[in-house]
Amino acid sequence: MNMDNKALLKLGQKHSKWLESTNINLNAYKINNDSFFFVLYRGKWSTNIKGYAVISPDTDDREMALKALPPHVYYSVTENNIKDGAEMRVNLDFTIQKKLIGYLKSILDKGVLEGNNEKIYRRAYDTLNSMIELQDEMVRVWNEAEQIMNYVDEKGYFTDEEIERLIPYNIAINLIQYKQLKPRYEYCNDFDVIYQNRNSVKQYGTPIPDRMLKEMTSAVAEGELERSLDYLAGNTVVNNYSYDEIYDKWLAKFRRNLDELVEKDKKQLRFP
Incomplete structure (x- = not known):
């Protein structure tokens, strides 16, 4: 110092x-x-x-x-939320998902599935592939937010403009994760079928451990997926809303929470 x-x-x-x-x-x-x-x-x-x-x-x-109190609350809370949420998420390991994508693709490419099974395998493949693509978006959003925070650290102060630029990243990061998890939760039963069929398609698929498929089944994964989605939604009802509508609802709620926090912090203010 x-x-x-x-x-x-x-x-x-x-x-x-x-x-x-x-x-x-x-x-x-x-x-x-x-x-x-x-x-x-x-x-x-x-x-x-x-x-x-x-x-x-x-x-x-x-x-x-x-x-100066409200801007400080807005910036510090937003910065901490982004760092606490995004830094961990951008470093998530998607090795298992990539192996599963390879497994599903190898079976789909053989053209041995019929009827509803083909639909289930294709949907599972698309769901996992979307998670990977969204992870790339997560990294991009984090890098943009980090640039703003690093710039603030370098010059030693922040402005209203930087607060307004940073707040949407907080919502975007949560929404990206929600987009990653929601289809996986909705179609969690797809992997019940895929796990049950593992032996009948074994000769066509890229070798993969049975336990890897089992961990994707509804019995293992559904509860954790539901808890994660509930955590992201907070007390906001988001069922039957588009992603754009969810973004708007979360942004409005975040701004309300910031204003409420300012009023709460005022009660603990020792100076001025």
């Missing part, structure tokens, strides 16, 4: 209490070229937040400090 940051920490510690740690978001929000920083106070031996402050080394204007 350089001397400026040490002085900033000392300024933030003026509002700390006994046995608390002081954590400062070093990306400022500027009003009239004055920099305002968001401070979190936590218990020394816990991660529980005890209070907040908005401080400035440039001015003692309490009204301006209060105006």
Whole structure:
């Protein structure tokens, strides 16, 4: 920590209490070229937040400090959500899905399936292939969001424009995962048929362990898929809505949640 940051920490510690740690978001929000920083106070031996402050080394204007609170909440929550969600998701291993795609393709290419079986294998293939394509989109969206966050870190402050650019990425990342999981959940029974037929098509398919197919069946996978979809949807009803409509509903809800959080944080504000 350089001397400026040490002085900033000392300024933030003026509002700390006994046995608390002081954590400062070093990306400022500027009003009239004055920099305002968001401070979190936590218990020394816990991660529980005890209070907040908005401080400035440039001015003692309490009204301006209060105006800086909402942008700080918007940016910090959005940034943390993106990092917590996307960093893990972009590094997911799709090796099993790729092996299953190869297995299904090898059987489909042989032309040995008839009637409903051909439809089931084709749908399972398309579902898994779509998951891979959407993962490429996930990586692209993460890279774009990361560029914005890195740029903010480099210059040391964020603007209203950067908040507005970043918020939609938070929704896009969740929607991509929802798109990956929803068809897999809806047609989970397809793999029940594929698993049951494994021996009858064994001579045509690329070799694959039975357990890999079994893990895709509804008995094994359906519950986890349902929980993941419920988690992504939160308390928002999304059945029978298009993906565009879901995006709009989630975006509106996220903005409402941010505003509610601002009001909640105001009650724990120690300065101004």
